[in-house]
Amino acid sequence: MSAENVEVIVAEKLDPGFCDEIASMPGGGNIRKCFACGTCAAGCPVTSIDDEYNCRTIIRQIQYGMREEVLKSPVIWLCVMCYRCYARCPQQVNFTDIMRALRHLAVKEGYAPVEMLNKEDEFDKKAHQLRREMVKKAQ
Ligand code: SF4
Numbered sequence: 001m002s003a004e005n006v007e008v009i010v011a012e013k014l015d016p017g018f019c020d021e022i023a024s025m026p027g028g029g030n031i032r033k034c035f036a037c038g039t040c041a042a043g044c045p046v047t048s049i050d051d052e053y054n055c056r057t058i059i060r061q062i063q064y065g066m067r068e069e070v071l072k073s074p075v076i077w078l079c080v081m082c083y084r085c086y087a088r089c090p091q092q093v094n095f096t097d098i099m100r101a102l103r104h105l106a107v108k109e110g111y112a113p114v115e116m117l118n119k120e121d122e123f124d125k126k127a128h129q130l131r132r133e134m135v136k137k138a139q
């Protein structure tokens with residue numbers, strides 16, 4: 001890990017109930033079973049192009065209670081909801097649905113940047129368009 005990626009944990013800002021809160025949301029049930037093996041991150045298409053995004057790290061932050069840091073972080077909007085991490089996880093941690101829960105809380109509590117939310121449809125449309133073009137070219 002490079003020096004600029006080292007995160008300082010501020011004890012007063014930790015929310016000890018955060019992990020239980022996520023565990024109680026749809027798909028969050030197995031989050032405490034994560035043993036940080038990193039298999040999810042190794043197969044993630046987003047991590048493969050952006051090392052700032054790492055599902056194992058996000059799960060650790062949730063377990064530590066870093067509620068504010070996680071919910072206000074732009075990285076929670078990078079996931080493409082492909083379920084590859086869930087399919088590979090030996091502990092059946094459903095990170096994709098955990099990500100949905102994080103986004104839900106980020107929107108509900110005003111952490112999500114409004115401008116980014118307004119562009120969500122545009123992001124999806126562009127991604128699908130690019131995929132469509134590549135699929136057609138591959139035929
Ligand atoms: S693959 Fe599963 S157990 Fe391993 S780090 Fe990812 S979520 Fe945790």
Ligand code: SF4
Nearest residue numbers: 044079080082083085
């Ligand atoms: S669902 Fe998100 S975190 Fe999981 S592999 Fe796909 S992009 Fe990565």
